[in-house]
Amino acid sequence: MMEKQQRRTAILDATITQLARAGLDGVTHRAVDLAAGLPQGSTSYYFAKKAALLTAAAEHLGDLLGKDCDALQLGFAEHVARDGMEAGIAFVGEEVVSYAETAQDLYLARIELTLASARREELAGVGDMLTRAARRPIEFFLELVAKQSSPEKIDTCAGLVDGIMLMYVTGQGPKPTQDQLRAVFQALG
Amino acid sequence: MMEKQQRRTAILDATITQLARAGLDGVTHRAVDLAAGLPQGSTSYYFAKKAALLTAAAEHLGDLLGKDCDALQLGFAEHVARDGMEAGIAFVGEEVVSYAETAQDLYLARIELTLASARREELAGVGDMLTRAARRPIEFFLELVAKQSSPEKIDTCAGLVDGIMLMYVTGQGPKPTQDQLRAVFQALG
DNA sequence: AGGTGAACTCTACATATGTAGAGTTTTTCC
DNA sequence: GGAAAAACTCTACATATGTAGAGTTCACCT
Numbered sequence: 001m002m003e004k005q006q007r008r009t010a011i012l013d014a015t016i017t018q019l020a021r022a023g024l025d026g027v028t029h030r031a032v033d034l035a036a037g038l039p040q041g042s043t044s045y046y047f048a049k050k051a052a053l054l055t056a057a058a059e060h061l062g063d064l065l066g067k068d069c070d071a072l073q074l075g076f077a078e079h080v081a082r083d084g085m086e087a088g089i090a091f092v093g094e095e096v097v098s099y100a101e102t103a104q105d106l107y108l109a110r111i112e113l114t115l116a117s118a119r120r121e122e123l124a125g126v127g128d129m130l131t132r133a134a135r136r137p138i139e140f141f142l143e144l145v146a147k148q149s150s151p152e153k154i155d156t157c158a159g160l161v162d163g164i165m166l167m168y169v170t171g172q173g174p175k176p177t178q179d180q181l182r183a184v185f186q187a188l189g
Numbered sequence: 190m191m192e193k194q195q196r197r198t199a200i201l202d203a204t205i206t207q208l209a210r211a212g213l214d215g216v217t218h219r220a221v222d223l224a225a226g227l228p229q230g231s232t233s234y235y236f237a238k239k240a241a242l243l244t245a246a247a248e249h250l251g252d253l254l255g256k257d258c259d260a261l262q263l264g265f266a267e268h269v270a271r272d273g274m275e276a277g278i279a280f281v282g283e284e285v286v287s288y289a290e291t292a293q294d295l296y297l298a299r300i301e302l303t304l305a306s307a308r309r310e311e312l313a314g315v316g317d318m319l320t321r322a323a324r325r326p327i328e329f330f331l332e333l334v335a336k337q338s339s340p341e342k343i344d345t346c347a348g349l350v351d352g353i354m355l356m357y358v359t360g361q362g363p364k365p366t367q368d369q370l371r372a373v374f375q376a377l378g
Numbered sequence: 379a380g381g382t383g384a385a386c387t388c389t390a391c392a393t394a395t396g397t398a399g400a401g402t403t404t405t406t407c408c
Numbered sequence: 409g410g411a412a413a414a415a416c417t418c419t420a421c422a423t424a425t426g427t428a429g430a431g432t433t434c435a436c437c438t
Binding site: 379380381382383384385386387388389390391392393394395396397398399400401402403404405406407408 | 409410414417418419420421423424430434437
C-alpha cells in the first residue's frame with residue numbers, strides 16, 4: 001500500500017514532466033506510462049479519465065510547490081537564528097533565483113495547467129489553487145525586502161515574476177537575477 | 190486572387206481565436222474550418238501540414254500586433270501635434286490598458302505559440318518573432334514614461350506586462366491598470 | 379496449499395486527427 | 409462558347425487517443 005502511493009506519485013511526476021516537455025497535448029495515458037517507465041495501462045488504471053489525471057497532477061504540483069516554499073521558510077529561519085536577519089534575507093534571495101533554474105518544469109507545468117483550467121470546466125479551481133501556491137514564496141520574499149506592501153503591490157510583484165519566468169522558460173528572456181527582483185520588490189513593495 | 194488572400198486571412202484569424210479559446214490541441218484542421226465557417230477541407234487545402242498552419246498563424250499574429258502598435262504610435266503623434274506631449278502620453282496610457290481587454294485572444298494565442306515554439310523545432314523562430322512584436326509597444330511606452338532606460342529595465346518591464354497579462358487572461362488576476370504600469374515603469378525605467 | 383479479492387496489465391474499439399489525393403466547381407483566356 | 413487551369417471540396421485511410429473491460433498476477437488469510 002506504500003507501493004501504491006509510490007506508483008501514483010511516479011505517475012504524477014511523469015505527468016508533470018510530460019506537461020512541461022510536450023505540453024498539454026503531449027500528455028496522453030500512453031505517453032505518461034512510457035515517461036514513468038511503467039507498463040502500458042498503468043496511468044489509465046490509476047486515472048481512468050484524463051481530467052482526473054490532470055487534476056491529480058495539479059494537486060501534486062501544488063504540494064511540490066508548497067513543500068519547496070516550506071523548505072525555503074525553514075531555511076530562512078535557520079539562517080536568521082544562526083547569522084541574523086541579513087543572512088536570512090541573503091539566503092532567500094539566492095534560493096529564489098536558483099529555484100528559477102531548478103524548477104523550470106514545475107513552472108511550465110503550472111502554466112499549462114492554469115491555461116487548461118481557464119478553458120475546461122472539469123478543471124475549474126485548479127488554476128486558483130496553483131496561483132495561490134506559486135504566490136506564497138513571492139509574498140514571503142516581498143515581506144522581507146519591501147518597506148511596506150499592499151494587495152496591489154503583491155499582484156504586481158507576482159505578475160512580474162510570472163512574466164520573467166514565462167519568458168525565461170520559453171527561451172525568450174534571461175534568467176531572473178537577484179538584483180532585478182530585489183530592486184523591483186524594493187521599489188514597489 | 191484578392192479572394193484568396195481573404196480566405197487565407199479568415200483561416201488564420203480563426204486559427205488564432207481557436208488557439209486562444211481551445212489551446213494548441215484545440216487547433217485541428219477541421220476545427221478551424223468550422224470556426225471560420227468554411228467547408229471542411231479548406232484549412233487543409235491552404236495549409237497541408239499543421240506546422241505550416243501554426244507558422245502562418247504566428248506570422249499573421251505578428252502582423253496584427255505590429256499594426257496595432259503602428260496605430261498606437263500614429264495616434265500618439267497626432268495627439269502630440271494637436272494637444273502637446275502630455276496629451277499624447279495620456280492617450281498612450283489609456284490605449285495600452287484598454288488594449289489589454291481587447292486583445293486577450295491575441296495574447297493567449299501568443300502564449301500558446303511561444304510555448305509550442307520552445308518545444309517543436311519546426312516552429313523555431315516563431316517565439317522570437319512574437320516576442321519582438323509584443324515588446325515594441327512596451328518599449329515605446331517605457332520611453333515615454335521613464336526618465337532613462339536600459340536593456341535590463343526593458344526586460345523587466347516586458348516581463349511585468351507579460352505576467353500581469355498571463356494572470357489576467359487566465360482569470361487569475363486583475364486587469365492591469367494605467368496607474369500600475371505607469372508607477373512601475375517610472376520606478377524602473 | 380489453495381482460494382479469494384485486490385492490484386495490475388493487456389486487448390479491443392469507437393472516435394478524432396493529420397494528410398493524401400480524387401473529384402468537382404469556378405475562373406480565365408481564346 | 410468551350411477548353412485548360414486554378415481553386416476548391418469531399419472522401420478515404422493510417423495512426424493515435426480516450427476509455428472500457430477482460431484477463432492475469434500477486435498478496436494475504438485460513
